[in-house]
Amino acid sequence: MSWYMRGKAAVVGVATAHLGEAPGWSHLEIAADAARGALADAGLTLADVDGLFAVSMHSVFPALSYAEYLGIQPRFSEATIVGGSSAVIQMLQAALALEHGLCDVALIVYGSNQRSASGKLHSPSGAENLPYEKPYKLRAPIAGYAMSAARHMHDYGTTREQLAEVAVAARMWAAMNPDAFMRDPLSVDNVLGSRMVCDPLTVRDCCLVTDGGGAVVMTRADRAKDLKKDPVYLLGCAGGHTHRQYSMMPTLTTTAAVQSGREAFTMAGLTPADVDVVQVYDAFTINAVMLLEDLGFCPKGEGGRYVGDGKLRPGGGLAFNTYGGGLSCTHPGMLGIFTTIEAVRQLRGECGERQVDGATVGLAHGNGGMFAHESTALLGTAAAI
Amino acid sequence: MTAQGPDATYFAHLAKGDWRIQKCRGCGEHVFQPRVMCPSCGAEAFDWVAPSGKAEVHSTTVVRRRAEQGGDYNVALIDLAEGVRIMSRVEGVDPSDVTIGMAVTARLAEQDGETIVVFDPAGKGTQ
Numbered sequence: 401m402s403w404y405m406r407g408k409a410a411v412v413g414v415a416t417a418h419l420g421e422a423p424g425w426s427h428l429e430i431a432a433d434a435a436r437g438a439l440a441d442a443g444l445t446l447a448d449v450d451g452l453f454a455v456s457m458h459s460v461f462p463a464l465s466y467a468e469y470l471g472i473q474p475r476f477s478e479a480t481i482v483g484g485s486s487a488v489i490q491m492l493q494a495a496l497a498l499e500h501g502l503c504d505v506a507l508i509v510y511g512s513n514q515r516s517a518s519g520k521l522h523s524p525s526g527a528e529n530l531p532y533e534k535p536y537k538l539r540a541p542i543a544g545y546a547m548s549a550a551r552h553m554h555d556y557g558t559t560r561e562q563l564a565e566v567a568v569a570a571r572m573w574a575a576m577n578p579d580a581f582m583r584d585p586l587s588v589d590n591v592l593g594s595r596m597v598c599d600p601l602t603v604r605d606c607c608l609v610t611d612g613g614g615a616v617v618m619t620r621a622d623r624a625k626d627l628k629k630d631p632v633y634l635l636g637c638a639g640g641h642t643h644r645q646y647s648m649m650p651t652l653t654t655t656a657a658v659q660s661g662r663e664a665f666t667m668a669g670l671t672p673a674d675v676d677v678v679q680v681y682d683a684f685t686i687n688a689v690m691l692l693e694d695l696g697f698c699p700k701g702e703g704g705r706y707v708g709d710g711k712l713r714p715g716g717g718l719a720f721n722t723y724g725g726g727l728s729c730t731h732p733g734m735l736g737i738f739t740t741i742e743a744v745r746q747l748r749g750e751c752g753e754r755q756v757d758g759a760t761v762g763l764a765h766g767n768g769g770m771f772a773h774e775s776t777a778l779l780g781t782a783a784a785i
Numbered sequence: 786m787t788a789q790g791p792d793a794t795y796f797a798h799l800a801k802g803d804w805r806i807q808k809c810r811g812c813g814e815h816v817f818q819p820r821v822m823c824p825s826c827g828a829e830a831f832d833w834v835a836p837s838g839k840a841e842v843h844s845t846t847v848v849r850r851r852a853e854q855g856g857d858y859n860v861a862l863i864d865l866a867e868g869v870r871i872m873s874r875v876e877g878v879d880p881s882d883v884t885i886g887m888a889v890t891a892r893l894a895e896q897d898g899e900t901i902v903v904f905d906p907a908g909k910g911t912q
Contacts, residue, residue: 532818533872535901536860539848543860547844554885599847599881647862647872652844
């Protein structure tokens with residue numbers, strides 16, 4: 401049984417903007433350039449946008465800020481903030497709003513200038529008072545991911561070399577992406593020998609800190625057929641969350657991706673074996689290991705061995721983070737929207753040297769907080785409907 | 786101390802050097818972080834009880850920091866014998882010698898004018 405909404409809404413435009421370093425550009429300008437690009441990709445204009453789905457790490461009221469900047473007054477606005485997974489679960493919100501006629505053209509948009517503005521992850525959540533954790537100076541988010549990695553190694557025998565392989569594979573894909581921030585060759589030894597940040601994770605187990613923006617435009621499927629590019633249909637989309645503070649995570653080695661993946665696959669009527677391209681939020685190397693387990697690509701505990709033999713490398717068996725991911729392509733604070741953008745581009749066949757031949761089903765997965773919120777979307781071409 | 790919420794009650798105890806956590810009167814489970822109703826059974830009445838101090842390291846990391854900024858330090862998640870988990874750190878050993886499964890004992894310490902809970906390797910601390 402699948403979801404009544406399966407294939408009812410489609411992604412019709414995507415764009416990135418100012419990836420890498422954008423000194424002199426504000427986060428609103430970066431977001432607006434991404435929005436402009438995604439609308440042009442769809443053959444639409446700002447005047448068509450009547451649904452806004454905003455996410456930001458710089459603005460307390462992102463829907464208000466983006467709409468004001470863009471000069472639009474949407475009929476429907478939404479600004480779910482559940483961390484870096486927000487823009488993926490917003491595709492579900494957008495599909496529902498489109499289906500019920502609350503809007504006709506939905507714009508999901510994100511922008512950040514964190515690298516140029518501060519040189520580090522910009523997170524207003526750092527200002528939130530968390531009195532039970534604050535005295536211990538948790539270096540968020542890496543220290544949380546480090547403790548999940550340490551526990552995964554302890555419980556399942558996962559090795560630092562297996563984690564490093566995730567970064568090596570990402571770099572190989574990035575080498576084929578002209579937009580990627582880091583494209584030089586990277587070896588397992590390079591990763592292991594890099595500066596330790598929070599044991600067992602070195603700086604090369606960590607995503608980049610870049611500027612950049614992304615935008616996704618969605619319409620109902622009937623209208624999508626008449627636009628500029630072939631539609632990429634939303635087949636399933638679901639989220640889940642387990643905690644806010646890392647110390648309240650129920651099981652350090654299992655995430656809510658178990659729920660979001662199961663729900664999204666059920667909606668889509670698909671299984672992991674049906675997916676041609678997999679784009680998963682790789683904030684740290686351990687993300688790939690745990691989230692591939694939780695999404696059902698391998699059994700719990702097997703993630704290290706699953707990725708460790710080169711499976712994620714180009715031609716290795718699983719087309720994973722084909723743009724280089726947060727580890728080597730871009731990471732402007734919240735990566736969620738970029739997982740969707742790459743999945744759409746692969747399904748359209750627009751990826752040049754890194755194109756996965758004949759891709760018809762793509763998975764985009766967002767991760768928020770410290771393994772706190774997980775969101776999974778399954779996307780497909782007309783052939784997948 | 787009933788004329789305030791459970792968070793304030795927790796920190797008021799701690800400020801007096803008296804570490805206590807909630808124990809649900811409905812199901813008997815210990816509850817941490819403090820709650821107005823039990824996450825297990827929904828009951829709204831708790832006793833504030835002193836933990837035994839016996840605990841085990843559930844996971845751990847060394848946060849690397851330049852020596853001039855204070856050097857490396859430990860952050861750990863600690864499972865209390867009472868069945869709840871708390872973020873803290875293990876002191877008295879090199880941060881990199883803290884291991885998963887290590888038996889530890891709670892101790893109250895002063896930091897920035899506040900009383901906080903830290904842990905020592907079992908047998909080394911006082912409680």
